[in-house]
């Protein structure tokens with residue numbers, strides 16, 4: 001199996017796909033009746049997120065529900081995405097998150113999403129699979145995964161899953177599939 005060419009200190013970034021997403025959430029007098037950004041996981045490897053001083057980001061934590069991630073001055077938030085989830089064979093789970101709107105302040109965030117070339121083949125890393133650790137996800141090209149994500153949204157990870165884990169639970173991210181965002 002070939003090494004990963006699109007990540008690491010000596011990576012070839014020429015064909016890689018990076019996206020800078022700028023989000024603006026106007027103040028909303030009735031925030032409980034509006035959603036800034038619907039619950040989702042990022043498809044990419046890691047996301048580097050900057051948020052201004054207005055709170056709104058929440059992550060879903062098993063057993064605790066939605067937990068606020070308050071802005072830290074000068075701090076960045078790093079999200080694990082689906083690609084890391086697949087590569088690590090589920091050891092690093094992609095984080096379900098959403099953005100709420102604020103009653104009195106507008107909110108800005110910018111997310112840098114790093115992705116491989118569209119033809120890159122994505123599967124659990126060979127060093128992490130073996131007789132006692134079967135691969136949980138089948139091989140997909142990055143392009144194929146993005147199409148699957150556009151179609152199945154928060155069920156995309158499950159749809160490329162090849163066998164049920166020993167504890168019999170599905171992906172945490174599966175529970176929220178009601179709203180689609182761009």
Ligand SMILES: O=C(O)CCC(=O)C(=O)O
Pocket residue numbers: 021023037042049051056057097098099108109111
């Ligand atoms: O605005 C935020 O804090 C979250 C943005 C986000 O999740 C995204 O752009 O993917």
Ligand SMILES: [Fe+2]
Pocket residue numbers: 040041042097111
């Ligand atoms: Fe996100």
